[in-house]
Amino acid sequence: MKFVHDPHHDGSPDHVGVEDGRARLRVRVPGGADAVYARVVEDGEAVMLPADPVRTAGDVVWFEAAVPQRPVVTDYRFAIVRGNRYTWLDQEGAHGHEVTDAGDFRLITGPQPPAWVAGTSVYQVFPDRFARDDDSVGPPAEHPDWALPRSWDDEPAGFGETAAREYFGGTLDGVRRRLDHLAGLGVEVVYLTPVFPARSTHRYDASTFSEVDPLLGGDRALRALARAAHERGMRVMGDLTTNHTGDAHEWFVTAREDPGSAEAGFYLFTDHPDGYVSWMGVPSLPKLDYSSAELRRRVYGADDSVLVDWLTGPDPLDGWRVDVANMTGRHGAQDLNREVSGEIAARMREVDAQRGGDGSWLLAEHFHDAGPDTHHDGWHGVMNYAGFTRPVWTWLNTAPEGVRYMRTDSPLPRTGAEEAVRAMRATNAGLPWRVLTHSVNALSTHDSARFRSVVGDAGRQRVGVAAQVTLPGVPFLFAGDEIGLEGLDGENARRPMPWHRPETWDRETLDAHTRLLSLRRELPALQTGGLRWLDAGPHHMTFLRTLGGQVVLVHLADGPHETLSAACADLDVSVVEVLLRGGRASARTDGKVELDADGPGYVIVVGR
Known part of the structure; x- marks a missing residue:
């Protein structure tokens, strides 16, 4: 697929300007x-x-x-007329036929998400597996009755009955002790999976939202971690389950004991007290019912609500990642998701105004098509599994045995780079540009196999890292990705960081992460610039990121391909310099750019 001569528009500052309620939309038309x-x-x-x-x-x-801007969202696309032929240009690309409104560009009216988000990067920490208070490696001597103590060198089980109870003993003070590693890597946001008391190490079955689990060090440890991170210029993001609580949660205990209580209205009982709706039918995770005004008040409305409490006070959190945000407020015919997400976003702005900060990030977990949930002032961004993670997986994977795909028993699908580009263009066409730039590009998370296991070798992993750093969206690393940790599914991937075994670290992959994250910080075009696709084939994809006078060309390859050549005039580039080369890809510049690869690799070129 060649796109270099296609008309182009995106939501970046080069193409969209807003003033006095009107949007000035600019479109680039070759020829x-x-x-x-x-x-x-x-x-x-x-x-x-x-x-x-x-x-x-x-x-x-x-x-x-x-x-003119519409009150909530302005939907638009372009008609480019040549003679009696029309080319329709929407967010998915150029079309020589009629298209639906689904792929239209969308400009959201109203307050913008925090400006700092688009230029940052995220490091996910699963607290039980990241670091202990000390350097011990044996099974924890003290542990709760539900826990199965493990040595730090043990490999976690895969999906199964015992997975959630395996206890390795990581703490928040342990995270604080290792902040220098994160700072050296160049990440700027520490995202913690839930820290509230629970009867599992994943802690998505919280028993209260009012305190931090003493096993992790309690409230003191979280505040100390936030303070230490802030002193380094870093931020800390929490994880909130707006969709459900644990069955031992204080609200649910009251709800079962007293059917006339306010808390009984927080849940979807089918036959009180033992029949109730839960997340995916898991009894330990009873689902919340947002038709309750009192529930909304306690989760995010009141000054002492869960959401507000941890964003205020000394050493506050800097945002929330919302667990299964796509399911929040939804059950059968009930759909309050848009209403609830809009209220949460508005409440966070109120908190930000009161504390005088530069904004808190509201990131939604969303495994599938997030577009319909983002066409309003709600979630700032999403975990973009559909528009980034899965397309990159399907391109770069080596069909490893035992790796699960979306919790099916089927093998990983395999495509070429061309199909991956089609998937990204089609899926991300549903996201408003501001949502895309505030979403995260993850290769691995605590809910997936490790990317290193998906692709099978370091070279292909580094191509994926180059993609997550250079495509629109915020780079997102799961702790251990940077040193080549492996894992076959979302449970097995939650492996402890081998701090005491540095000889096992993949230092070249660590160096690649550091260099690529540094380059992103240096080039504004990689943070907030537009995206123009140039070319894609079975083994490569090539695109431009542009902002003002800065043009960055990115070439990613998983194997050999014919030489690609383009005149600099076609690329709007006057001066060309190869900034970063990794793996087995190369570039030459002499009035034009020529790109080659004889194996997995990437090239990043800058022009003006």
């Missing part, structure tokens, strides 16, 4: 056009607004249309 229109949907009806040519560079003509 020019007889006419260009912005098709805008107003109250369900399409309106065609003419765009005027405003700039010419070689054979490229830029057109601009002034569009």
Whole structure:
């Protein structure tokens, strides 16, 4: 697939400007056009607004249309007319046929998410497996009655009955002791999976939201970690289960004991006290019912609500990742998801205004198509499994035996880079640009196999890392990715960090993470710049990130391919420099750019 001569528009500052309630939309049209229109949907009806040519560079003509912003979201696409032929340009790309509104560009009206998010990076910590208070490695001498104590060198079980009870003894003070490692790596947000008391090491079955689990060090340890991170210029994000609690949660205990209590209205009882709706039918995770005004008040509405309490006070958290956000407020015919997410976002802005900070991040877990849940002022971004993780997995995987895909028994699907690009373009077409840039690009998480196990070798892993650092979205590392940790599923992947065995670390992969994250911090185009695809084939994908006068060309390959060549004029590049080369890919520059690969590798080139 070659895209270099396709018309282009995205939601970046080069293409969208907003002033006095009007949006100025700019579209790049190679070869020019007889006419260009912005098709805008107003109250369900399409309106065609003419765009005027405003700039010419070689054979490229830029057109601009002034569009009134709609109250919530402005939906639009472009019609590019040449003779009697129309090309429709939407967020998925250019089409020579009629298209639906599903792929339209979307500009959300209203307050913007925190500006710092798009330029940051995230490091996920599963507290039980990251680091202990001390350097001991034997089974914890003290442990709760539900726990199965493990040595630090033990390999966690895969999916099964015992997985959630395996107790390795990591603590929040242990995380604080290792912040220098994170700072050296260059990550800026520490995301902690739940820290509230529970009867599992994943802690998604919280028994209260009012305190930190004493096994992790209690409230003192969380505040101390946040303070130490803030002193380094880093942030700390918590994990909140808005969809459910644990069955030992104080609210659920009261709800079962007293059917007339307010708490009884927090849950979906089918036959009180033993019949109730739970997450995916798991009895220990009873589902919350947001038709209860009192539940909303306690979760996020009141000044002492769960959400607000941990974002305020001394050494607060800097945001929330919301567990199974896509299921929150949904059950059967009931769908309160948009309402609840909008109220949470508004409440977080109120808290931010009161504490005078630069904003708190609201990140939603979403395994599938997140588009319909993001077309309003709600979740700032999503965990973009559908638009990043799975396309990259299906391209770079080596069909490893035993790795699960979306908790099926089927093998991992395999595609070429071209199909991965199609998947990313199609899936991300549903996300407004501001949501895409505030979403995360993860290769591994605590809910998936490790990417190293998916791809089978270090070279292919590093190509994936280059993708997550250079494509729109926030790079997201699961602790241990940077040293080549492995794992076959979401439980087995939760392996302890081998601090006491540094000889096992993949130092080249650690160095690649450090260099790529550093490059992203240095190049604004990789943080907030637009995305223009240039080429894709069975073994490569090539694209530009652009912002103002900065142009960054990225070439990713998993194997040999024919030489790709493009004149710098076609790429809007005047000066070209190869900034970073990894693996078995290469670039040459001399009035044009030529890209080769004889194996997995990446090349990053900058121009102006």
